[in-house]
Amino acid sequence: GAGVSQSPRYKVAKRGQDVALRCDPISGHVSLFWYQQALGQGPEFLTYFQNEAQLDKSGLPSDRFFAERPEGSVSTLKIQRTQQEDSAVYLCASSRTGQSNSPLHFGNGTRLTVT
Amino acid sequence: AQSVTQLDSHVSVSEGTPVLLRCNYSSSYSPSLFWYVQHPNKGLQLLLKYTSAATLVKGINGFEAEFKKSETSFHLTKPSAHMSDAAEYFCVVSPDTGNQFYFGTGTSLTVIP
Numbered sequence: 147g148a149g150v151s152q153s154p155r156y157k158v159a160k161r162g163q164d165v166a167l168r169c170d171p172i173s174g175h176v177s178l179f180w181y182q183q184a185l186g187q188g189p190e191f192l193t194y195f196q197n198e199a200q201l202d203k204s205g206l207p208s209d210r211f212f213a214e215r216p217e218g219s220v221s222t223l224k225i226q227r228t229q230q231e232d233s234a235v236y237l238c239a240s241s242r243t244g245q246s247n248s249p250l251h252f253g254n255g256t257r258l259t260v261t
Numbered sequence: 262a263q264s265v266t267q268l269d270s271h272v273s274v275s276e277g278t279p280v281l282l283r284c285n286y287s288s289s290y291s292p293s294l295f296w297y298v299q300h301p302n303k304g305l306q307l308l309l310k311y312t313s314a315a316t317l318v319k320g321i322n323g324f325e326a327e328f329k330k331s332e333t334s335f336h337l338t339k340p341s342a343h344m345s346d347a348a349e350y351f352c353v354v355s356p357d358t359g360n361q362f363y364f365g366t367g368t369s370l371t372v373i374p
Contacts, residue, residue, distance in 0.1 A: 150304070177360065188351055188364040189305070201360065237304060246293040246355035247312035250362060252304035 148172065150253035152238050158259045159228045167223045167256045169238030175251070177244030178221050180213055181237040183255070189237055195221060196244055228260045265354050267365035275373045280339040282368045284352035287333060294335045295353040295362075296326055305351060311335065322346070347372045 151170040159165050171178050177196055181189035182205075191205040197218040206213070210229075215221040225232055235257045239250035268283040286292065293312045297305040309320025316328040322345075326337045335352060352365040 152304075179362070188366045190364075191362070194360050196360070239305075244360045246357045246360075247310075249295055249307050249310050250305075250353075251307070252297075254302075254304040257302075 150238055150240050150251055152236075152253035152256050154256060155254065156257050156259075158261060161229060161260055162227055164224065164226045165228055165258060167225075167236050167238075167258070169221045169223070169240075169253060171219065171221070171238070171240030172242075172251055173219075175240035175242050176218075177241040177248075178215055179239045179241070179250060180221070180223050181239065182207075183235040183237055185234075192223070192236075194244075225258075228258075230260050233258055233260045265352050265363050265365040267350075267352050267368050269368050270366065271369045271371070273371040273373060274342045276344055277341050280337070280342045280346065280370065282337040282350050282352075282370065284335045284337065284365060285333055286335060286352070286354045288354055288356050291357050293355045293357065294326075294328060295355070296320065296324070296335075296337050297351045297353060299349040299351065299367075301348075308337070308350075342370075342372045344372050344374065346370060 153168045180192040183189045193213045194202040195215040210226045212224045235255040237255045239252045241248045264287050266285045295310045296308040299305045308324050309318045311318045311328045318326050324339050350368045355362045
């Protein structure tokens with residue numbers, strides 16, 4: 147496939163459970179971003195990778211959130227001990243270079259519902 | 262500091278009439294600017310981008326945007342709305358320092374038959 151792929155599309159977790167969200171970026175794209183989108187809101191930046199290096203994690207809301215991209219391709223966003231306020235759509239985007247003139251290409255997102 | 266303001270949270274137009282979605286930005290550096298569209302339960306799709314070339318940018322599905330530095334604006338237009346244009350639209354600014362993309366709060370476009 148030519149686009150960014152995210153799985154699962156939907157995830158329901160009970161409060162306190164751990165979840166792992168996967169992102170397969172476009173092949174060859176150097177940069178990978180994670181965003182959180184609450185209902186009716188715009189995407190909010192979580193973290194950014196250049197290849198396997200996590201260059202910016204300033205948007206992660208708490209130390210329960212962890213992201214990795216060990217081989218510079220697939221990335222996983224992990225949320226430990228989920229809380230109801232974590233319910234949102236989690237969007238992954240990749241960019242060919244990560245420079246400002248290289249647009250983001252988004253996946254369809256993972257909708258997380260914490261009950 | 263960088264920021265993006267989408268001046269209208271909701272816009273409603275009749276099918277076949279022009280569309281105007283407004284966006285103003287502030288950026289300390291020469292920015293790149295983008296418009297994305299999001300249909301329900303979908304990811305964001307790139308409509309068009311401005312990256313310091315021509316100030317009038319043409320995108321997909323008949324959309325255009327004009328970069329006006331003096332007004333710090335990047336409004337999105339389309340001459341004739343189609344029912345399939347109903348969606349959420351996001352204006353995005355990225356300063357030329359690299360890897361940050363700042364999103365507006367979105368404009369919901371409704372197209373009335």
